[in-house]
Amino acid sequence: MYERDLGAAHPLVASVLSNMGDTLRALGRLDEAHASLTRALELRRSALADHPRLAYSLTNLAVVELERGELASAREHFGQARAILERSFGERHRSLGPPLVGLGRVALATGECDEAIELLRAALMTDGGDDPLPDEDDPLALIAALWRRVDRREAALALARAQQQRSPAPELAAWLSAHDPERAP
Secondary structure (H helix, E strand, O other): OHHHHHOOOOHHHHHHHHHHHHHHHHOOOHHHHHHHHHHHHHHHHHHHOOOHHHHHHHHHHHHHHHHOOOHHHHHHHHHHHHHHHHHHHOOOOHHHHHHHHHHHHHHHHOOOHHHHHHHHHHHHHOOOOOOOOOOOOOHHHHHHHHHHOHHHHHHHHHHHHHHHHHOOOHHHHHHHHHHOHHHOO
């Protein structure tokens, strides 16, 4: 309807496609979400060049790619979003949180635990909260800090699982027992 009334390249069409893609992703319809978000990204690329809305479209598409296991394209799109947002707002703006968490999740999925820790710490620095930043040598503190942010819980679980696999620790096993639905009795 919007395409017919406003034209296929209208910015509102990109917004509708993006919202539809996010809804389809939430429903688990990843192929349809990918198609809708790809189309929204194409429209925004042609209209916005280096605008933050383009970065949000890149991030949304990268989340779907991550969930589909397309790690190389997810890394590329999260990285492009990060670069646009850093140029637009600086290195510690809260908008950088989602692409940094996404890059951290890609790093975990590819076995790059140290890089994931660095990226997830950077994501926490964009939050601007009152919590002190966890010590660099304390992955459990980083996991707990991520867990306190509801929108970062998937990253906290992924990091905890990877860290426990990499270097098992009783404290981490206890944390996972309490928080990981895959380990629930």
